[in-house]
Amino acid sequence: MDNLLNIVQYILDLGPSVMLPLALTIIGICFGQGFSKAFRSGITIGIGFVGINLVIDLLVSNLGPAAQAMVERFGLQLQVIDVGWPAAAAISWASPIAAFIIPLALIVNLIMLLTGTTKTMDIDIWNYWHFAATGAFVYVVTGGNVMFALIAAILREIIVLKIADWTAPMVQNFFNLEGISLPTGSTVAYAVLGIPLGKIIGKIPVLKDIKADPETIQKRFGIFGEPMMMGLILGLLLGILAGYDFASVAQIGISMAAVMLLMPRMVRILMEGLIPFSESVREFLQKRFKNADDIYIGLDAAVVVGHPSVIATALILIPITIFLAVILPGNKVLPFGDLATIVFYIAFIVGATNGNIVHSVITGVILMTTALYMATDLAPLHTIMAKQAKFAIPAGTSMISSLDEGGNLLNWLIIKMFQVSWGWIILVVIAIIGLIHYFSKINKSTVGQ
Template structure:
């Protein structure tokens, strides 16, 4: 049965399976058949657009980054080959496939019984983010049930973090009652919340570095298209420092400037198409919520509505937002330089650097688009992540090669910067593979305490995050009641 599921998913792929899921959910939300079909088609078109753009741009970025590495003459033994190998290995392991089937059932049940207010099945493609950790655990321990338990536990705290940031995410990205719920990207909620008071003490909130401010101050050069060209020019120069006298180097530099400008121009357009798949669903959720509030005679605002729930959407919805893509692109050269300078680091981030806009979405939403804070949080969190991916390199390399992913010729150790550079995930993984009941029990206890706090104090948590967001200026941090 599991093999059939694997072959079925490979045959149709995310661009077919996800739209079908969106279509079914739309019908369940009582959307007209025509709108349900349109939502599904928009989802497929958006995912196809993302895969085309990233598929074409990834080799270009990879080549530029490798040139930067060659210029520095610093060699790091652990090479980032992208998240795709990890996703492939996840579907090649018994634990991964088991979670893909039973995890989906669990996501329905967790939502139905009220453990979470996030409907995760709408974003089932990102389940590989849970599957990869279970796969790694099974490779190390050969304990099927412990590995499944780890994958389910990561699902639990991912749903918790997704709900914590849901009000901010849906408000910032302007799709009511939605949130992102990808295990590989949601943990950035942790540093975004914990470090925000520190950044305010350092007055980073007073630095109005937002897309709106950049456009006001820089005019034409503050628009994403122009910024893309400028950033592409700078990154291209860094990659060609040793051969700036060669006209061919300038050909590559200028081509990369245009290519990056194109990505920062086209991605928001594809993002807008993709978002159309979810907006009718989100509006239906909001309409049904308002009807229930009116019928009950309760005038509670949206932030106080304890029954308010959220649709999990793919983080591609936010990729093209100006602050998100600008912050992510700025972090590309920064993380390469940090990888060189960080004492004890062995990881060279390469292919997954294009995923940085995905990786910073939660930070962008919580800091209300303050680009300086996004970069500061990214530097701290992803630097810790480099140590994590370095430590996990032997396990990750062994697991993905064992479960069917190809290792590039001449490379000894590999990683995925997007999947493995996750301090919190790595910490939980360490506790579970120790097979020590005390450490595992501590993880579960902390989760239960946080879940209790969220269920009891959710409005207060959301109001706090709104107040913190308001200190940064930028977009309107509130949400219409």
Template sequence: MEFLGSVINYILNLGAPVFVPFIMLIAGLAVKMKLKNAVSAAITLGVAFVGMSMLIGFMVSAIGAAAQTMMARTGLELSIIDGGWTTMANVSWAWPYAFAMFPLQVGINIVMLMLKKTDTFNADLWNVWGKIFTAFIVVAVTTPIFGAVPSLILAFVIASFQIIMELNAGDIHQHRIEKLTGIPGVTCTHRMIFFGAIYYPFDVLLRKIPALNRPMDAAALREKVGIFAENHVIGFILGIIFGIIAGYDVAAILMLGVQAATALMLFPMISKLFMQALSPISEAISEYMNKRFAGRKLHVGIDWPFMGGASEIWFAVIVAIPITLIWAVILPGNKILPFAGIINIALIVPAYLITKGNTLRMVILSIIGVPFFLLIGTAFAPMITELGLATKAIDIPAGQLISNSSIDAPVFTYVFSFLFTFLRGNFVPLALGVFWAVGYFFYARELRKEEKADLAASQEVKE
């Protein structure tokens, strides 16, 4: 068992740019793709992941540094270090039972496909660490309540539920994602899209305001304001504003403007590589499934970066940075200083999907969403720090706490980790869980209705 765990951890530790293309290569060959086409698509997918990672790192080093300068100018001291998602992943993989999560995810996916409870093949196996993260938080919170063994069992039950919900989220979002990205047969199975359930009730209210219910994606903005809606121009303007607020000199301000313009201009270019890689694989899988399962369509679920070509996402990501810093300063109970997680994709991608790229509503929703990330990041800090120290996965100074200001699916993870603390008088997770569940139900219903309506409309056109 220890050997199996070592092998699984070694493979997964190769990282998404190696591991995910490898899975897609195997999937392509399994559905009879030509070897040269499958290899080409897999390598292109790896290049796309590396390119997206490089650009995000570039943004973090340039814009993140300016954000920290802005925070330093306030003189505010927040005690919890923001280690970002990479630190959370390292801590998660160090959990003693981490190796068991990979076969659990694969097994559940296979069973659900066979029983026709999902049409999504989750190829995002590298992000299995997200289930590990949930599981070890569950153990940390519930062991004092139930004891060690029952808490461990409960952790894997909740992780299994998360696996099932990721497949369900992939199913219900696939049609809208295909409309937004133009990539057929692909969906997102990353847990970050769970946060759409929190956004949904607020977005329903925002839609009732006429000014907020008009087309306001990148294309619509270009028609209204011309060059000022171009990616590189938006990036340059935002970079200049950030530089001025951070107190940079003229040369540094201009350089930050050009760096931000570079990032926003290159993101759509990198996104095209995802389309180039994923389209032939998804088409091969669909063709294979149609031959063997008449009328059944299989979707491929992967991480969010294939949606990274949407200008709306990056506009909202940058605008959300000062919003996050303001909330960090004024939010009662927050102890985390946003740093490594300042480029908060998990805050924006669900807003992009739920608003269909309406930039103004995306920004408003991000204002509503940031407090959830900060407060839950603060709540998780003791458990994350304790596991990090116990496993020596990360080097933490004595007396220092570490967490993440952009934990993926913060509400879902918090609710199902802290749910049973109601036995000790804490009913906040239970109430928040009800809110999340209701939001998810009605959001899922809307997505299903949209898919059926579009299908009926396309059939009418054909007739």
């Protein structure tokens, strides 16, 4: 077990920018792409992700301190601190069941592809940590039951893949990413409630008439409506709310403008390598399986967080989330580490509202409210996991949580299935619905023949 954990940890330590080119080169060769073509695609995609991660680092390294400065400036004192997704991921990978997650998730994904129960080939191995997180929570809830923990992790993966399939057309139409789905655990979880809510808000009288997508804003405000200028203005406002001096306000404003301008260009580099890889995989599958035309390549949601509407919505939601933490009765979580990654949580909501920033912000307020309450509820479990992983609890608090996993609806629901006496009823219902859906697809394909 220790050797297996060491191997898994070594792979994880390579980081996504190394793991992805290696994985894609191997997958490309397996799908008949040829070494030179597969290697070139893998390296190009890796370079694209390096560029995307550099821009995201620029985003997070500016938003994180600004959010923390706002927390300190307004003197917020709450019992549970949000340690952020990096800490949550480290705690999850330290779980005894973590070593099984990568091979198990790959096998489950392959079986689902072969049986036609998913269209997504999830090559975003780094983000398998979300499945590990659910397994780690359930491992604690069930008193160390490895089988239950692995079942929970698999269930989380299956649901994530199905939501990735469901949202793939929107990823293609709104974000212009052909043949791509986004099975990132945090992004898809906020879509479960966020997409229907966004649609409902878009039909409410008065609100439905508000046009606030980047194109409309640019037409109305000219140069100040351009994505670059939107980033500049919102960055300046965020710096002012953080209480920065003039130099720091100007720096965060320019940084947000740079994110708006650079992210789409980094995505184009990524797609340059991904298109030939995707075509080779699709061609291979078309020769061997029916209905293989719509196989999606599952990538990190980082490829869409640079959209102007996504960043604008996230920048507005950061101070709102801090305000919600103060006024919501019963909330004990101090938003902190995950404030800078709100861009990931609301990406699908923005896509569902066709980039309408007003509709997305309203939807985001509701989602962040529910996230804070769920994170509060799971704080005791999160703390136990952290202590078992020998994670140092931050000074000044006795409990931790995170918006990413503590406030994650899918994670919360699956944990409740194993935590409460009637949880198995929900599990059985989900299994029955899944089987009905699967066999109805088989019957339809049979009738079509």
